Amino acid sequence: MRQAMHRLRIATHGKGLVPFTHDVLAWVASTRIKMGVLTLWCRHTSASLTVQENADPTVLEDIKRYFEALVPEAHGRYIHDDEGPDDMPAHLRTMLTQTQLSIPVADGRPVLGTWQGLYLFEHRRHPHQRDIVLHLIGE
Amino acid sequence: MRQAMHRLRIATHGKGLVPFTHDVLAWVASTRIKMGVLTLWCRHTSASLTVQENADPTVLEDIKRYFEALVPEAHGRYIHDDEGPDDMPAHLRTMLTQTQLSIPVADGRPVLGTWQGLYLFEHRRHPHQRDIVLHLIGE
Amino acid sequence: MRQAMHRLRIATHGKGLVPFTHDVLAWVASTRIKMGVLTLWCRHTSASLTVQENADPTVLEDIKRYFEALVPEAHGRYIHDDEGPDDMPAHLRTMLTQTQLSIPVADGRPVLGTWQGLYLFEHRRHPHQRDIVLHLIGE
Numbered sequence: 001m002r003q004a005m006h007r008l009r010i011a012t013h014g015k016g017l018v019p020f021t022h023d024v025l026a027w028v029a030s031t032r033i034k035m036g037v038l039t040l041w042c043r044h045t046s047a048s049l050t051v052q053e054n055a056d057p058t059v060l061e062d063i064k065r066y067f068e069a070l071v072p073e074a075h076g077r078y079i080h081d082d083e084g085p086d087d088m089p090a091h092l093r094t095m096l097t098q099t100q101l102s103i104p105v106a107d108g109r110p111v112l113g114t115w116q117g118l119y120l121f122e123h124r125r126h127p128h129q130r131d132i133v134l135h136l137i138g139e
Numbered sequence: 140m141r142q143a144m145h146r147l148r149i150a151t152h153g154k155g156l157v158p159f160t161h162d163v164l165a166w167v168a169s170t171r172i173k174m175g176v177l178t179l180w181c182r183h184t185s186a187s188l189t190v191q192e193n194a195d196p197t198v199l200e201d202i203k204r205y206f207e208a209l210v211p212e213a214h215g216r217y218i219h220d221d222e223g224p225d226d227m228p229a230h231l232r233t234m235l236t237q238t239q240l241s242i243p244v245a246d247g248r249p250v251l252g253t254w255q256g257l258y259l260f261e262h263r264r265h266p267h268q269r270d271i272v273l274h275l276i277g278e
Numbered sequence: 279m280r281q282a283m284h285r286l287r288i289a290t291h292g293k294g295l296v297p298f299t300h301d302v303l304a305w306v307a308s309t310r311i312k313m314g315v316l317t318l319w320c321r322h323t324s325a326s327l328t329v330q331e332n333a334d335p336t337v338l339e340d341i342k343r344y345f346e347a348l349v350p351e352a353h354g355r356y357i358h359d360d361e362g363p364d365d366m367p368a369h370l371r372t373m374l375t376q377t378q379l380s381i382p383v384a385d386g387r388p389v390l391g392t393w394q395g396l397y398l399f400e401h402r403r404h405p406h407q408r409d410i411v412l413h414l415i416g417e
Contacts, residue, residue, distance in 0.1 A: 001140045001276075001279045003313060003416065005384060035142060037178050037241075037274050039315050039380050043391030045331045051238045053184045053230060058219040062227050063234065066210070071344070080336040088340050091331060095341065095375055097234055099329045099394075102178050102241045102315075102380045104274035106144060111272045113182030116238075133389045135315050135382035137276065137279075137415065138142065140279045140415075174281060176317050176380075176413050190377045192323045192369060197358040201366050202373065205349070236373055241317050241380045243413035245283060250411045252321030255377075276415065277281065 003137040004031040010130045012047065012122035015086075017060045020132070021118045027134060029108055036138015038110055039102045043131045046090030046123045048097040054117030063121075067093050090123035097121055105138060142276040143170040149269045151186065151261035154225075156199045159271070160257045166273060168247055175277015177249055178241045182270045185229030185262045187236040193256030202260075206232050229262035236260055244277060281415040282309040288408045290325065290400035293364075295338045298410070299396045305412060307386055314416015316388055317380045321409045324368030324401045326375040332395030341399075345371050368401035375399055383416060 006027050012018055028038060042049050053059045071089045075081070078088035101118070103110040112118075120130055145166050151157055167177060181188050192198045210228045214220075217227035240257070242249040251257075259269055284305050290296055306316060320327050331337045349367045353359075356366035379396070381388040390396075398408055 001142075003279075003315075005313065005382060035144065037142075037176075037276060037315075039382055041380075041382050041389055043389065043394065045329065045391070045393055050234050051184065052234065056219055059227065059230055062217045062219050063231065066231050070209075070348075078340045080334055080340050088337065091337055092341065092344050095328050095330065098237075098376075100380055102180075102239055104144060104178055104180050104272050106272075111180055111182065113184070113270070115184055116182065131391070133382050133384075137315060140281075174283065176281075176315075176415060189373050190323065191373065195358055198366070198369055201356045201358050202370065205370050209348075237376075241319075241378055243283060243317055243319050243411050245411075250319055250321065252323070252409070254323055255321065 001139050006134040008132040008134060010120050010132065012128050012130055014125050014127060015122055016064055017119040017121050019117050019119055024118055025109055028105060028110060028136060031136055033136055033138040034108050036105045036136055037102055038105050039135045040100065041133045042099050043133065045094055047130050048094040048099055048121045049101050050097050050119050050121050051116050052119055053115050055115060086125045093123045140278050145273040147271040147273060149259050149271065151267050151269055153264050153266060154261055155203055156258040156260050158256055158258055163257055164248055167244060167249060167275060170275055172244065172275055172277040173247045175244045175275055176241055177244050178274045179239065180272045181238050182272065184233055186269050187233040187238055187260045188240050189236050189258050189260050190255050191258055192254050194254060225264045232262045279417050284412040286410040286412060288398050288410065290406050290408055292403050292405060293400055294342055295397040295399050297395050297397055302396055303387055306383060306388060306414060309414055311383065311414055311416040312386050314383045314414055315380055316383050317413045318378065319411045320377050321411065323372055324365065325408050326372040326377055326399045327379050328375050328397050328399050329394050330397055331393050333393060364403045371401045
């Protein structure tokens with residue numbers, strides 16, 4: 001049994017979902033670990049992880065719109081607003097989605113379903129560099 | 140240290156929560172791994188996993204109703220609607236719950252609390268066959 | 279490769295977020311495992327786990343308010359109400375946040391980002407003793 005670790009840095013372009021499945025598949029393959037469990041950790045409180053349909057891009061647009069309505073940016077609604085009107089909604093949207101995902105690995109790849117893609121969900125208006133730590137244990 | 144993997148196939152009957160704690164307990168026991176960590180992965184983007192009270196069935200009915208209101212099916216609300224009015228809400232409800240759960244195992248069983256049950260949450264109207272991958276590492 | 283397990287008991291004081299990052303860091307350090315993956319499991323259906331900003335306490339107050347509005351306590355709204363008006367909202371708030379977190383460990387500590395803190399989110403009105411199980415595998 002052995003383990004491997006990696007840092008993925010993802011550039012975001014303001015609010016929205018950035019796919020990164022291919023980076024994860026490539027790194028898992030490079031470790032030559034065939035069976036195990038992969039853990040992804042997003043090191044931020046205003047960006048999060050989600051698993052979503054990888055086929056139709058309108059799904060991503062609907063997700064963006066839905067979260068705008070579910071956690072509205074609104075002046076005066078939040079006490080914590082000195083980092084901008086998008087900051088507190090960003091924290092809440094992060095809480096409602098995932099900071100972490102663990103995925104079993106078989107035959108050298110995560111067991112994602114056919115339609116499942118991995119996305120970083122940027123919740124801030126401005127572009128950011130986001131860090132995701134990948135950890136794999138297995139053999 | 141060793142690991143084991145298993146695929147659980149669960150039949151759903153339209154929207155609602157399907158308990159599967161017993162299948163998980165039985166498989167973990169069958170591996171004879173006494174201490175470790177169990178990972179469950181749901182291979183879909185319109186069904187999800189959740190941990191909920193296992194005692195009163197009205198809890199499950201309230202959950203169903205709450206998610207109907209939180210993510211409404213509504214014609215014209217979503218861009219992505221060619222797979223039916225329940226498809227985009229299914230993706231959003233999946234995002235708001237879990238695709239994955241990792242549970243420590245002690246004395247040969249997951250350390251669930253007394254009132255915790257594992258449920259598959261089907262978000263589509265029609266019955267489906269859903270795949271959950273189970274991975275256990277430990278000794 | 280080896281593993282360690284621990285139970286953390288956290289006293290809550292009614293609704294709100296209780297930080298417990300320091301307890302986790304101290305236990306991980308005590309195991310002397312340098313690299314691995316840490317899993318936290320909350321053994322309850324009316325308290326949950328979340329990762330949030332550890333700097334400004336008003337963030338915690340905004341979170342509390344937001345969840346009061348997102349999942350309102352309201353007489354007559356839920357079928358399941360014999361355990362009090364805060365019980366069914368507690369279950370739903372648990373579903374919308376996390377019961378479990380897995381965090382890679384490097385150099386003997388979880389790879390939390392600078393602003394990330396671990397919180398137990400108590401959803402009931404009355405104080406409770408809450409159990410979190412910690413599992414660490416690595417070397």
